[in-house]
Amino acid sequence: MRELRPDRQPCPLVIEGEPATRVVLSHFSAGADATFVHVARKPDESRAPSEVSLTIGYAPFVEGTTIVYDLTDGTMQGKARPFTCKLDGRHSRSYMLLPFQVEQIVVRHAGDLRVTFLDASNETIQAALPFELQLMNAAREILATEYHATDRQGRWSHPLKLPSSPGKLIIRSLLTGSEASLTL
Numbered sequence: 001m002r003e004l005r006p007d008r009q010p011c012p013l014v015i016e017g018e019p020a021t022r023v024v025l026s027h028f029s030a031g032a033d034a035t036f037v038h039v040a041r042k043p044d045e046s047r048a049p050s051e052v053s054l055t056i057g058y059a060p061f062v063e064g065t066t067i068v069y070d071l072t073d074g075t076m077q078g079k080a081r082p083f084t085c086k087l088d089g090r091h092s093r094s095y096m097l098l099p100f101q102v103e104q105i106v107v108r109h110a111g112d113l114r115v116t117f118l119d120a121s122n123e124t125i126q127a128a129l130p131f132e133l134q135l136m137n138a139a140r141e142i143l144a145t146e147y148h149a150t151d152r153q154g155r156w157s158h159p160l161k162l163p164s165s166p167g168k169l170i171i172r173s174l175l176t177g178s179e180a181s182l183t184l
Contacts, residue, residue, distance in 0.1 A: 003128030
């Protein structure tokens with residue numbers, strides 16, 4: 001995601017003890033409202049991928065109400081409570097931390113296709129949030145699939161020429177798996 005920037009703050013996720021010697025935590029600012037964290041095996045890790053399991057905790061400055069999203073599985077991990085990170089057959093996992101929950105995806109067409117993610121107050125979440133865009137025809141056949149992210153201010157737009165035949169545009173959050181659609 002080209003919207004990520006180096007984060008000068010300490011990493012919000014922590015791993016203690018021996019498991020910390022086997023992985024590398026990298027974190028980036030994804031906008032005013034989000035932090036992206038990547039957990040990866042160290043390149044010299046000799047254990048089989050199924051053998052790495054670790055408990056992830058939080059730095060003292062992380063609020064207990066912070067919401068953690070598992071980008072690898074496309075699910076909400078939950079509030080900032082310690083959890084197990086299993087690198088079963090994987091070399092890495094990615095997480096997104098937000099101070100609030102994603103409540104709604106808004107998709108509009110007004111000359112341009114526009115996508116935003118809203119919080120419970122119907123405010124745009126100011127963060128680079130990843131999503132999948134699918135274009136389907138009337139027979140529900142997938143014509144195209146693309147992956148995008150909102151900008152750091154929480155907006156994404158793209159010129160969209162409407163197809164000559166009816167169809168549907170589906171936006172699926174890669175944070176939550178929830179979807180919003182637009183009939184074309």
